[in-house]
Amino acid sequence: xxxxxxxxxxxxxxxxxxxxxxxxxxxxxxxxxxxxxxxxxxxxxxxxxxxxxxxxxxxxxxxxxxxxxxxxxxxxxxxxxxxxxxxxxxxxxxxxxxxxxxxxxxxxxxxxxxxxxxxxxxxxxxxxxxxxxxxxxxxxxxxxxxxxxxxxxxxxxxxxxxxxxxxxxxxxxxxxxxxxxxxxxxxxxxxxxxxxxxxxxxxxxxxxxxxxxxxxxxxxxxxxxxxxxxxxxxxxxxxxxxxxxxxxxxxxxxxxxxxxxxxxxxxxxxxxxxxxxxxxxxxxxxxxxxxxxxxxxxxxxxxxxxxxxxxxxxxxxxxxxxxxxxxxxxxxxxxxxxxxxxxx
Numbered sequence: 001x002x003x004x005x006x007x008x009x010x011x012x013x014x015x016x017x018x019x020x021x022x023x024x025x026x027x028x029x030x031x032x033x034x035x036x037x038x039x040x041x042x043x044x045x046x047x048x049x050x051x052x053x054x055x056x057x058x059x060x061x062x063x064x065x066x067x068x069x070x071x072x073x074x075x076x077x078x079x080x081x082x083x084x085x086x087x088x089x090x091x092x093x094x095x096x097x098x099x100x101x102x103x104x105x106x107x108x109x110x111x112x113x114x115x116x117x118x119x120x121x122x123x124x125x126x127x128x129x130x131x132x133x134x135x136x137x138x139x140x141x142x143x144x145x146x147x148x149x150x151x152x153x154x155x156x157x158x159x160x161x162x163x164x165x166x167x168x169x170x171x172x173x174x175x176x177x178x179x180x181x182x183x184x185x186x187x188x189x190x191x192x193x194x195x196x197x198x199x200x201x202x203x204x205x206x207x208x209x210x211x212x213x214x215x216x217x218x219x220x221x222x223x224x225x226x227x228x229x230x231x232x233x234x235x236x237x238x239x240x241x242x243x244x245x246x247x248x249x250x251x252x253x254x255x256x257x258x259x260x261x262x263x264x265x266x267x268x269x270x271x272x273x274x275x276x277x278x279x280x281x282x283x284x285x286x287x288x289x290x291x292x293x294x295x296x297x298x299x300x301x302x303x304x305x306x307x308x309x310x311x312x313x314x315x316x317x318x319x320x321x322x323x324x325x326x327x328x329x330x331x332x333x334x335x336x337x338x339x340x341x342x343x344x
Contacts, residue, residue: 034258035068036092036250039085041075043197046220051277052095055148055270063261067254069093079195083245086144092250093147098241099178105243106321107136110336111151112179113318114238114311117340120282123239124150124275126343128268130336141243145251147266148244150274152214153282154236155180158227159210160203164297166306168231175199175211178240179314184212186310196221203227215285216278224288230296234304238314244270 038056042048049071056069077085082096083104098105099112108131117123128149131137137146162168170188174180177193184191194202196217202208203226211223218224244266254262289296299307315333322329 039094062265095244120275120278125272144245151239163229218285
């Protein structure tokens with residue numbers, strides 16, 4: 001073989017070796033960059049789409065760009081079916097209201113105790129800290145990875161008919177969920193559960209007279225068109241707890257660095273981010289009601305005292321269920337209140 005032939009052969013072998021190295025490294029390089037999907041079931045006009053996008057960007061930044069979060073536009077299941085989406089590895093992330101699975105997430109719902117949460121940011125961050133400290137995710141989220149616990153701003157009531165005192169509830173058809181249903185029954189109303197997205201249409205048709213939501217829903221769910229009366233409770237009546245969970249398969253598919261980034265940006269930090277965003281849109285909802293010239297009533301001290309007696313069964317029920325699980329329910333709620341006070 002001539003020197004020139006040997007030289008050409010060496011080049012060919014070198015190129016082949018380089019190609020083999022690149023080919024071997026290609027799957028690893030691909031694995032370093034991932035796009036993860038979040039299932040979304042609320043209307044596109046609701047702020048949660050933008051809020052989850054902000055949450056995703058915080059995770060992407062923490063990962064140095066190796067993780068991308070995509071918020072899906074088309075619902076894959078109704079709100080109560082969201083947990084199965086991550087449990088069965090259909091999507092990477094999903095979120096929903098804990099009250100849609102009350103038996104499964106009873107401990108999680110401690111933060112829904114009436115007159116417990118002052119706003120969404122404090123409630124979200126403190127509830128995560130309390131839940132994590134007590135290692136309750138190991139009991140209630142053992143088949144997925146819990147990555148967020150957040151609450152919305154406290155509830156008030158929006159109605160098309162007069163609603164300025166507790167006595168006005170009698171006979172009204174009010175959309176509600178979770179604890180709101182038995183609370184409304186005790187107030188003499190006729191509660192009805194509806195998917196949040198269907199509420200505006202129900203109010204327009206007169207199927208319901210009012211609904212239980214935070215201020216932001218006036219814009220996020222387009223309720224401002226049909227709500228003329230708003231009954232507010234000082235410091236808020238109660239809130240709803242949302243879980244944000246991840247498929248275990250998706251979690252296992254992350255690199256160690258990506259897992260560390262997700263843990264850093266999600267958890268308490270991510271829960272606080274979502275809660276803070278929820279608080280920020282509350283003012284816009286209330287401003288819309290003021291601009292529309294609607295009647296806004298804040299319950300006075302006497303009616304608040306009456307309401308506290310009416311809703312006491314919620315706390316008593318949570319304590320009883322926690323005690324049945326072998327826990328000290330009263331002490332746990334006292335600790336949650338102390339944690340929330342510290343976060344103020």
